[in-house]
Amino acid sequence: MDYNIYLLATDPKNPCRDVIHSRDTELKIRVFCLDEERFTPNESEIQLYGYAHNKLYAFETININSEDALDVVGAIQWYADYIDYPEMEILPEDPRRNHNIAM
Template sequence: MDHNVYLLATDPKDPCRDVIHSRDTDLKVKVFCLTDENFVPDINEIQLYGYANNKLYAFETIRITPEDALDVVSAIQWYANYVECPDMEILPEDPRHGDIAV
């Protein structure tokens, strides 16, 4: 497997709303700062979570395809390096789940 190259689209009006793009595939991953904003997961997408620089992030795919699903973790690892938190643990579930009343 070739090493994927990732690009980052940033929102100048919201410094915590980034989108990771794979240069070589159709993979796109939205980044949400859960410390600063509400997040409602899309049941048709993949969500993963991680703490970096004292903030909790949610990573959600955009129109994920089966071919791109295996690259989601490497895209998040790339982002963790980008925000200078290479040891970020990638979590499969929202760690706040136990704190939310249903």
């Protein structure tokens, strides 16, 4: 069984702005800390969410292609292990109350 290798690019000016990169594919995922910054989902990308260490994270793909779509959850699980929270539940929708209500 093949396993993907993931790398992490970090922003020294913003600790909540990590980017997960797959070493062997084109997959890239931007990480957002929703408790600390605004997030507007891109309709062309995949977004998933998860709580870890009492923070809500959003994960959004960057220029996703169909071949890499199946690896998104694995990359997020890798990130959860990286931040020492392997039990992170990955959610398909933003769990913030009333977040999806149009103003």
